[in-house]
Amino acid sequence: MGGLARRAAIFQLIAKDHPHVLHLDAGNMFGRRTEAARAQTVFLLDEVEKLGYEVLGVGQWDLNYGLDFLREQAAKHGFHYVCANLHLGDDSELLFDPYAVVKVNGIRVGIISVLGQSNDQRYKIVTMSPKVDDFVVDSPRDALEKYVPELRKKSDLVVLLSNANARDTRQLLLDLGPEAAVDICVEGADSKQYRRLNKVGDTYLVSANPQGKYLGQLDLMLSHDGKIQDAVLKIHELGKQAPEDETIKKRVDTFLEANKQKGHTARLKPTPTMGDPNEHFLGVQRCANCHKKEYEVFRTSAHAKAWQTLVSKGQTNNPECVACHVTGWNWYGGYDPGVATDGRNILFNVQCEACHGYGSEHTRDGQWAKKAKDSCVQCHTEKFDPDFDYETRWSAIAH
Amino acid sequence: MHRWWMPASWLALVAALALSTSSPGAEDFVDLTLTFQGAVHGEIAPCG
Known part of the structure; x- marks a missing residue:
């Protein structure tokens, strides 16, 4: 299951009935810490740009090749990575913008992202970079309570991309005060998938993970001030029955063949x-x-x-x-x-x-x-x- | 004899009727579709 060619074909089908679409990635798009996976990630990002992604959440895996690599790729593709609670060592300045606002069909969609914390304050993010980045993840709750109120003033609809695990994400939504509550939360940290539309408090919680095998679709009917009047969830399985975009399939096949010939296979x-x-x-x-x-x-x-x-x-x-x-x-x-x-x-x-x-x-x-x-x-x-x-x-x- | 409250009540009645007939129509809503994914982990193709 899975694959870029199937994802692209589903996007085309969605666009026929739904002209106003925003593509979101909740984080952890990058591959494992191997040279082969890094080459594949570079290819993936080229294709993701063509598919129309703009704003992406930062997940732990996205730092697998180092901060500089992520920033280079973001600049190359014009991606806007957001993360409201990641900084280096004692430097309190955030490594990414905490949020971004995108206008679609007249609606200002505010997108904010947080990383989950490990048990201790220091988040053990290991990278392939020779430079040692001393990543620190602040409390996601504190970050949301700081940034969501100002984002709310600039947005009609607020979407959280959560890279905490499923349990912590749910607890986070329950703990947030009314000023920091978000309208929609997309969970992108682990393999949890929700087939039904969940509501935690007033927040719709969705997840279509993992490993690119599924695509989530949330059709919203909104009032002009961004209030959700109706929401319909669909999870697309990118299985054998799914159509494929032949152009992208050829590019993927060509890449995999070239990668294979480079002898990456022995690294596993x-x-x-x-x-x-x-x-x-x-x-x-x-x-x-x-x-x-x-x-x-x-x-x-x-x-x-x-x-x-x-x-x-x-x-x-x-x-x-x-x-x-x-x-x-x-x-x-x-x-x-x-x-x-x-x-x-x-x-x-x-x-x-x-x-x-x-x-x-x-x-x-x-x-x-x-x-x-x-x-x-x-x-x-x-x-x-x-x-x-x-x-x-x-x-x-x-x- | 003029009853001063009658015009006011008529106005209220007209206003209530107007409100009752101005329920939201399709033009009062906008559509937005979000697609979402997460934890792709670098995958670009199915295994086989």
């Missing part, structure tokens, strides 16, 4: 947290020695082509994708692009052990290590595979 490193360091994945060929019939079913299944789909899409360095296209990602002894056997990594694709567990356990006790049925939904989640139906899919690979 797993961080094992699951399984047992004393057990081993044996690989599908060892399974086939005894389970020939089952192996034939595997060999002709989509599971056996899972890696190739990433290769064709240039996504072999993307951990979000790799996790469900190999065997044992982030398991002890699981797939690791740095480990090869005879020049080949034996744990490409979704092999027997991806569902049944360590082969070393099986060869020792002759039993399946776990119920394979339960393992399907680790990858075939509602987010990644909303149409998944166990009985239908099982019939295709019954063994």
Whole structure:
């Protein structure tokens, strides 16, 4: 799911019925702290500018390549990043404007953004920049109580882009006094998604995260002074059924192909947290020695082509994708692009052990290590595979 | 005999009628659509 080409196509469909549109990004648009992800982020920002984004919230991920990088990109693209509670060390001056005002269809939309705080005052923002930026995040509540009243005077409608997590965002909205209350809050920090229109106090709370797989649409009917008379929420799934903008798809494919050829793929490193360091994945060929019939079913299944789909899409360095296209990602002894056997990594694709567990356990006790049925939904989640139906899919690979 | 309050009550009646017939119409509202996303994390294409 996801992708720029689908997002652009949905934008075009929305524009047909809704001529007055404002595109908002609640933050954390930037990628991981790798060179490959930085190159991809540069490409993404080029495309985001073409899609018409103007005002963006600052999330922790947006600082992954350092403050200077973010500012350079903002200047290059004419983006207006806002954040009302981020500064450096003892310098109390904000790093970004606290808010911006955009006029759409005669309505002045005030947009303000805040970062959430970690448990201690110092926000541990780690960047790839050699320059050490001593980021400090002030209380989001204090920031909103300071800036929203002045923003309210300049705006008809006030929108908060919150980069606090879902729980803290909700509490923040409850804690705000009437002078600092906002009309709409878009939460952009984590994977929380709201399918229904939420109201916390007088504020509409929406979220369409994560990872570019969804797009939120909020159709508002406003009085001329910006009072919300009606609000309709729609969450677009950018799945296989979604249309694609062919021009953008070509540009994305060209970028991914070039990125792949630059050899970024070897940079991916797993961080094992699951399984047992004393057990081993044996690989599908060892399974086939005894389970020939089952192996034939595997060999002709989509599971056996899972890696190739990433290769064709240039996504072999993307951990979000790799996790469900190999065997044992982030398991002890699981797939690791740095480990090869005879020049080949034996744990490409979704092999027997991806569902049944360590082969070393099986060869020792002759039993399946776990119920394979339960393992399907680790990858075939509602987010990644909303149409998944166990009985239908099982019939295709019954063994 | 002239009743001084009658014109005033007529005026009030006319005003009430005017108010009751001036309920908001479509021209009194404006449309605005917000699209929103967050936590994109650098993604540009589906996995496969």
